[in-house]
Amino acid sequence: MNYKRPKADVVVVGLGWAGSLIAEELTRAGLNVVAIEQGPWHDTHTNYTPTLSADELRYGRRREMLRPPSKETVTYRNNSSQTARPIRDWSYWVQGYNVGGAGTHWAVNSWRFTPADFTMATRVKERYPNEKLADGLIVQDWGVTYDDLEVHYDRFEKIAGISGEAGVINGKKTGKGNPFEGSRTNEYPTPPLVRSRWNDIFHKTTTEMGYHPFPIPAGTIGAPYKNPLGIELAPCTYCGFCGFYGCGNFSKSSPNICVLPALMDRRNMTLLTECTVTKIEKSKDGKTATGVTFIDSNGDTGFQPADIVCVTAFQLDNVRLLLLSELGKPYDHARQEGVVGRGYNFQTMNYAWLYFEDEALNPFISTGALATRIDNFNGDNFDHTGLGFLGGAGIQSLSDQATPLSMTDRLPEGTKKWGSEWKHAFKHSYQNYAKIQGQGTSYSHVDAYLSLDPTYKDEYGLPLIRQTFDYNENDRRMARYIHERVKEICAKTGAKSWKTKAYPDSHNSPYTPYDSGHTIGGAAMGLDPNTSVVNRYQQHWDAHNVFVMGASSYPNNAGYNPTETLAALTLWTAHHIINDYIKNPGSLVR
Ligand SMILES: Cc1cc2nc3c(=O)[nH]c(=O)nc-3n(C[C@H](O)[C@H](O)[C@H](O)COP(=O)(O)OP(=O)(O)OC[C@H]3O[C@@H](n4cnc5c(N)ncnc54)[C@H](O)[C@@H]3O)c2cc1C
Ligand code: SF4
Numbered sequence: 001m002n003y004k005r006p007k008a009d010v011v012v013v014g015l016g017w018a019g020s021l022i023a024e025e026l027t028r029a030g031l032n033v034v035a036i037e038q039g040p041w042h043d044t045h046t047n048y049t050p051t052l053s054a055d056e057l058r059y060g061r062r063r064e065m066l067r068p069p070s071k072e073t074v075t076y077r078n079n080s081s082q083t084a085r086p087i088r089d090w091s092y093w094v095q096g097y098n099v100g101g102a103g104t105h106w107a108v109n110s111w112r113f114t115p116a117d118f119t120m121a122t123r124v125k126e127r128y129p130n131e132k133l134a135d136g137l138i139v140q141d142w143g144v145t146y147d148d149l150e151v152h153y154d155r156f157e158k159i160a161g162i163s164g165e166a167g168v169i170n171g172k173k174t175g176k177g178n179p180f181e182g183s184r185t186n187e188y189p190t191p192p193l194v195r196s197r198w199n200d201i202f203h204k205t206t207t208e209m210g211y212h213p214f215p216i217p218a219g220t221i222g223a224p225y226k227n228p229l230g231i232e233l234a235p236c237t238y239c240g241f242c243g244f245y246g247c248g249n250f251s252k253s254s255p256n257i258c259v260l261p262a263l264m265d266r267r268n269m270t271l272l273t274e275c276t277v278t279k280i281e282k283s284k285d286g287k288t289a290t291g292v293t294f295i296d297s298n299g300d301t302g303f304q305p306a307d308i309v310c311v312t313a314f315q316l317d318n319v320r321l322l323l324l325s326e327l328g329k330p331y332d333h334a335r336q337e338g339v340v341g342r343g344y345n346f347q348t349m350n351y352a353w354l355y356f357e358d359e360a361l362n363p364f365i366s367t368g369a370l371a372t373r374i375d376n377f378n379g380d381n382f383d384h385t386g387l388g389f390l391g392g393a394g395i396q397s398l399s400d401q402a403t404p405l406s407m408t409d410r411l412p413e414g415t416k417k418w419g420s421e422w423k424h425a426f427k428h429s430y431q432n433y434a435k436i437q438g439q440g441t442s443y444s445h446v447d448a449y450l451s452l453d454p455t456y457k458d459e460y461g462l463p464l465i466r467q468t469f470d471y472n473e474n475d476r477r478m479a480r481y482i483h484e485r486v487k488e489i490c491a492k493t494g495a496k497s498w499k500t501k502a503y504p505d506s507h508n509s510p511y512t513p514y515d516s517g518h519t520i521g522g523a524a525m526g527l528d529p530n531t532s533v534v535n536r537y538q539q540h541w542d543a544h545n546v547f548v549m550g551a552s553s554y555p556n557n558a559g560y561n562p563t564e565t566l567a568a569l570t571l572w573t574a575h576h577i578i579n580d581y582i583k584n585p586g587s588l589v590r
Pocket of ligand 2: 219220221235236237238239240241242243245246247248249250251252253366367368
């Protein structure tokens with residue numbers, strides 16, 4: 001059966017962080033919003049009851065909160081001469097699939113990007129006029145700056161109750177926090193978490209090496225807190241069942257805890273769950289959207305007309321929906337023309353796994369984001385002259401969520417994987433194991449892109465999104481440089497042994513266990529319609545009433561987790577829809 005719903009002012013596709021924030025802003029401004037979410041409703045009290053949500057088999061291993069690959073997955077290949085195959089067992093490409101999106105089970109590392117991350121093309125011209133970039137590298141400015149976003153970063157941190165310690169306030173270094181961060185107008189709304197024993201060791205080691213360690217900002221609430229929407233949050237208990245799990249303690253920043261209690265009470269807000277949007281419909285002249293088509297849980301096809309379409313379905317789904325809707329010119333790899341799918345990118349990572357002797361690191365006292373970090377080698381915080389690459393990485397002592405099953409393979413090199421030797425080693429290693437993570441920048445490349453797969457389809461018969469991706473030469477050079485810095489730190493910690501890995505030293509593989517879902521790009525924002533899909537307001541160049549929000553807008557990735565920046569960009573876009581677009585619909589770039 002086909003049916004048409006009453007017209008809305010705005011339809012929002014997907015209700016994760018981006019969808020919840022845009023819906024909250026626009027309903028508060030009086031607009032009538034309908035949000036369409038493919039997953040089910042999740043309620044913190046019933047779905048994330050503390051004792052039941054700490055079920056490692058269900059959530060950590062079987063990943064019950066993620067979108068099942070049987071519903072929809074992606075296909076993957078390293079280069080365009082290969083045939084892509086569907087991913088059936090997720091390692092790091094893990095997507096949200098419920099109201100709240102991945103914001104319910106994220107690990108809550110909550111970062112602002114640095115000012116340089118938004119303007120790298122300009123910066124390279126000014127700072128490195130004589131350096132040659134690796135062939136095929138795409139480096140372009142975002143069209144929006146850190147200063148444009150500062151007020152929106154601040155607003156998000158207050159909504160989410162982010163814990164942390166400011167390094168720079170109103171241009172002045174505080175002597176604490178991260179001295180390399182962009183200037184902030186305010187301190188974090190809640191205090192940083194208490195350092196773990198491993199964080200203490202890392203802090204001491206890196207201080208002695210002349211670096212500047214600081215506690216990372218996180219969406220784990222540092223103290224009892226009431227956010228600007230009037231919602232009360234509780235302090236984190238360091239339970240350790242955090243990334244991949246829901247938080248029943250009301251301590252993890254999530255759309256479900258921080259936004260939805262206020263949003264769902266509004267009469268001008270309607271939510272349709274278990275409905276999948278399959279297409280953005282266009283007007284006859286193709287210059288605007290008329291609404292979206294979706295398939296509901298009965299298998300019926302609905303049409304939701306709206307004046308404004310907000311696409312907030314996660315980076316990969318945003319790009320897929322644009323391609324399925326034939327909105328914007330798809331990237332043609334052979335000709336290197338077109339924009340939708342261009343500039344797909346990921347994140348370069350380095351790791352060290354360290355083993356101490358007779359320590360009591362108590363790794364079960366943890367959160368998804370309990371870390372001490374140095375940013376001395378991140379982004380453009382150091383001089384790259386003569387190094388042959390752009391970018392860098394934040395290096396941090398991440399206190400692992402030492403849940404029992406996840407620890408069974410955290411053993412020194414050469415340990416037997418079964419029997420009494422394994423048991424003895426596991427018992428010994430549990431208290432003595434620690435991890436360093438180098439979370440790096442990534443710049444796009446002409447050979448990495450997203451397109452519709454010609455063979456594999458989802459449950460509705462629509463093509464899956466195909467990823468063509470491998471690390472590029474810039475990633476490899478940068479990762480090797482960071483790898484050396486990580487090894488130097490390992491050698492000073494007092495650990496008995498360690499093993500290290502720079503991921504770009506091998507081909508990128510979605511089957512490699514890897515701690516990141518930080519895919520970006522494919523619908524980049526920018527100042528030129530020939531190299532971007534959306535303008536600096538995340539407004540589609542070809543259809544002025546379509547706004548695309550999420551990490552799909554990033555032309556490059558920073559050495560940070562992506563979510564706080566996509567949240568700030570969403571609030572920036574909301575501000576311009578409310579204050580400019582509603583009064584005078586049309587392109588905001590006049
Ligand atoms: C285990 C894990 C740990 C992470 N840890 C961190 C971290 O520490 N820090 C950090 O910054 N980031 C982290 N991330 C990434 C972070 O969760 C995402 O960046 C963020 O949630 C993206 O927000 P979003 O609103 O763009 O998309 P999502 O949260 O994915 O929300 C999109 C919503 O759209 C829905 N949807 C998709 N397609 C359709 C459709 N066609 N029709 C209707 N609905 C649709 C989805 O079901 C989903 O609910 C982590 C991710 C995972 C999975
Ligand atoms: S570690 Fe803290 S924020 Fe994370 S699930 Fe446990 S109580 Fe919640």
